[in-house]
Each structure stands twice: as structure tokens, then as C-alpha cells.
Amino acid sequence: MVSAMTAPPALGAATADAEIIRRSLAEPEAFAVLFDRYSGMLYRYVSRRLGPEVAEDLVGETFLVAFSKRRRYDLEHADARPWLFGIVTRLVARHHRGEAARYRALRRSPVEERVECPADEVAALVTASASRPLLAEALAALPRRDRDVLLLVAWGDLSYAEVAQALGIPVGTVRSRLNRARRKVRAALGEVDPMSEEA
């Protein structure tokens, strides 16, 4: 999901993020390469959690924060994504009330119906749309820390180790928060689980 924006020629697409951050200590302008690489990805992530209006500004802020903290970046980590996701998560936390309201709004208005999908997907879609309000409700009700972990895994595509790095917590804590969050989500969905005979 690397954005299509052009990168300065000196730093190629193969250059590791850590190398770009190291380079930016002497040449601050080099940091823009990270923006070109990850702004699209972070925008998409934030647009899911907070909507497109907040996303643009928040992504800009993320890179300003990252830039100001680049000296403290651990150059052992070649991939800067967990670090950037960590900053994003802290900024998203400021909007936690808006985020919960966004999910709650989904309970009332189902996300657009796609009528033109192939017949064999219809069944799955019906199930999905029926349980979507419950899923949204469960997300809205999750404690912020648990939700952060769950969404970094499900929407940010980070591994457990990367989530641990992003949030500065042990991997064991990532596991326990994720398990707790998923248990609550499953419990909320269980009420209309189409696989269960009683439903």
C-alpha cells in the first residue's frame, strides 16, 4: 500500500525506513520519503477509525510528531510502521468519544448495500449485514486500550510483536488484550451467529 507519490532520487524504494530516519538527522528533508511511503496507509487506517474529515489532519500531525521525535527512534528497527502506528494510536485516543459515536452510528444506518454481488456471496453478505450493527456496538463498547490492540491487528495488519513495539507494551499484554477484545466481540456476535442451530 505504498503511495504513488515520488520519492527523491537519492533514497530508493529499497532503502530501509531506519536508514531514511538516520539520514534525516543530518538532512531533515529526507524525512518526506517516509511521508510518501506511509501517509496513504495511515490515512486509510485513520479514515476507518475516525472518518475522512479527521484523518487528513491527524496524518499530518502524526508526521510532525514523528519528525520531532526522530532522534529517539531505535535504528535497530528497519521498519518504521509500528513506530508510526504507535504515534497514530496516541493521536486517535484524543478522539475516543468521536470514534465510539462513529461506530454507534453504524448500528442505525447499515453500510451501503451492494446488490450487484454474485449469488454465492449473498448468503455471507446477509449474515454480515445482519451482524454488523452488533459488531459496531461491540467495537464502540470496548475499552480504548483493548480496541487499540484489536484494530492494530485487524485493520493495521501489524503482528503481535509489532503491536507491542507500537504501544510500548510486552507481547504478553498484547495477547491478553487481543483475547479479551475478541471474546467480547464474539459474545456480541454470538447472539445472531448463523452457524448456531438455535438462531
Next chain:
Amino acid sequence: MDDLKMLRDLGRDLEHEPPASLVRQRQRLADAASGRRGALRRPGGWTLLGVVAVVTAALILVPTVLLRGSERAPAGTQKIGKTAHRTLNLLVLGSDKRGFGAPRTDTMLLVHLPADRRNAKVVSLPRDLMVPIPACKKGGQVIPARASALLNSAYTLGGVQCAIKTVESVTGIRIDQTLTIDFGGFKDMVDALGGVEVTLPQSVNDSKSGLRLSAGRHFVKGKVALAYVRARHGLGDGSDLDRVKRQQRFLAALSRRARGQVFKDPAGVAAFARVAARSIDAVPRLGLTEYQDLARSLEHTDPGEVDYSTVPCGPSPKDPNRLALTPEAAEVFARFR
């Protein structure tokens, strides 16, 4: 069904693609990286929809209130039907004179009103667009053409006429009417009426807009009123749509207040009308009757039938911090003809 898979599906439905305007954030970073200060954008810009709401409200409010003030229309404005019931292309410029230096237009909108006024098309032109600017005249002076410059520099360089000429040459659309709105005037309008009542379902403390209000009913004016219509965070669901609804509610309250005060506080209403009239600059000049005709013709336009979009554009090949129109833009402009 797998909960993580369902969650991923939900995420995909909620996702939005990064807009071309994300380059502004790159510019923010570039400014910080080059140690430049003061070049940062102003916080809490006016939204596209907010501007349209303000224009519509102003179009309706100004004549209503002015007509209440003096029962007859001034002579020389009797060109009835000039603005009503024919296809109109409006260029709306949102200017902010409160800053330093020349007024800037942070907002540029093209509004297409078909003759039947059943719907409307609104296309925003981002201020970071790089476009050729034709030679313009200002105060008898000729400002030479530029091969490539920021769209909003046309207004700064050569005023409204230059902005019109530039937009017409870039889009191929004939502009019938230009409305320039000064947002500084908005606050004065509210103040002239002594404030407007708003109801908050929950308390708000938004550091970004500076809005701090407890839940319940409040009489707001001045900076608080401005913060209330501008705030994105802490009110409602934080969405732009929510803000627009709030702005529309506020404008409706403003309009009710203006009507209610006509008899109670004629001096205040007169001041309000003066500020409102002063905050909108029409080129060519609109007479009272024309204002009224235009406002009336929009009365039955369903807000749901207004199509809002941003002109197709992407990072400029010359400068990744700027925008350039993409070939698809021509299709959008064609719909205005």
C-alpha cells in the same frame, strides 16, 4: 463466521482513499523540516459545505431582512428575471480579511444551478492547484500572465476579476455571477443580533477550536459562535456532515432570531443587515430584486439534491507539494456547460 474476518470487512467498508489534498500535510512536514515557521495553515478552515450553507443563508437572509427594513426596493434594480430561472454558474470565493496582508481566498467553489433549480452541483477547486494565470488588469495596471501559479494567487494578484478570468480560462466555464464572502463578517452578524441560542446535548471542551460549553442551552455570540460552527471535535459524531448540519441549524436559528428581532430591536437588525450586505460582494453587482429572485428560486431546491465534489486532481508533476488537474477534470467541467 470468523470475528477477525468480519472486522476486516467492516474496516474495508469504512475506509476512504487518501484525497489529493493530503499533499498539504506533506507541505506541513516540509515546512517543519526546513525550519520554516508561520507558513502553517490556519486552523479550522471552512468546509466546503459550510460555505455553501453560508451563501444560501446569506442569499435568503439579506433580502428578507433588508426588505423588512424598507418596504420598497430601491430604483434601478428592476431587472427582474436576470438571475432567476435560467442556468447559472456561480463562482463562490471565501475570503478571510482578518489575517495579515492581502485578503486570501482559501475556498473556491463552482456552483452550477440548472434553470429548474431542482438540483445543484458544487465543485471545489483546491487552493493548492497549479494553473496558468492569464494577464489581468488591476487599477489600470497590467499584471503579466504566469505560466504556472497557485490558483488562489489570482485573487491576491488581481482581485475578483482576475480570479474570474483565471477560472474561466482553466475550466472553459462561463461564470455568470461571483460571490465573495468575508467570514470575518459572520461573527459581526451574530453580534449585531445580540447572539443566537444553541442547544448542546453534551458538554464540549475542544482545545482545537477553543470551544468550551456545558451541556444545555446557551446564548452564543462572537468568537464562541464562530467556534461553534467551525468545531469538528467534541460535538456530535465528529464528522464533517455533522458539522454541516450544525452550521445549518445555527443559520436557521440566526434567521429566526433576525426575524424575531425585527420589531424588538430594529437598530440591531439594521446593523445585522448592513454587516450581512457588507460580507457578501457580488460581481456583477446584484440589485435587491435580483438577490430576492435568486433566493426565491432556491427555496425549493432539495438540499439532498446538491452534489458536492472536489475537482479531479493529483500531485503536480513539477512539485509534489502542489496539485495539478488530471484529465478527468475536463469531464467535470463539461457538465457545467
